[in-house]
Structures are given as C-alpha cells and as structure tokens.
Amino acid sequence: MPSAPSWCELVTDLGDRNLEILDGPLLGVVFRPTKFGFIPTEDDGVLIEFNYDFIHTAGLSVEELTIEENKNIIIRVIAEYYELGKKIE
Numbered sequence: 001m002p003s004a005p006s007w008c009e010l011v012t013d014l015g016d017r018n019l020e021i022l023d024g025p026l027l028g029v030v031f032r033p034t035k036f037g038f039i040p041t042e043d044d045g046v047l048i049e050f051n052y053d054f055i056h057t058a059g060l061s062v063e064e065l066t067i068e069e070n071k072n073i074i075i076r077v078i079a080e081y082y083e084l085g086k087k088i089e
Helices: 062-066 068-088
Strands: 007-011 017-021 030-040 046-056
Touching: 007 068, 017 068, 030 068, 046 068, 062 068
Parallel strands: none
Antiparallel strands: 007 017, 017 030, 030 046
C-alpha cells in the first residue's frame, strides 16, 4: 500500500479527534473516523471496518471525495493514524 499523504490530528475543545490532510489532491480535507470494527475472514485474517464523517471538504464535491482513488487516500491516513495510536499505547 502506498504511504499516506502528510496529515495531522486536530483535537477540538470537546475532545473530538479529526484528521486533516496536508498535501496532495485532498489538501485541506478534514474528517473524523467514527467507527472501528474488526471482521474475521475465512483465511484467518482480519478486515478493518470503519466509517468517517467529513468535517471540511476543502471545496471538493461528493463525487470527487468518493472516487476510489480518494477513498484509498483516506483509508491510508486512517490506517497510519491507527498504527500510530497502537505504538503510543
């Protein structure tokens, strides 16, 4: 999997944790991962299931945000965020 673009975590006064993409085609997009789940697969692997909400779309349309290439960018950011969190614990 290609590496994620640069991103940062934005924590609000209410404790919400949002992620902002800092470069690439989704520059300025802010979103919040809202649900993480793990689904066992038949080959003894695990699929990670998650949802996210857009907080700021940086002027991009829904069509632009949901094309496969851009969804993959968001997936890479969430995966990197999750891995970073596991290392901190």
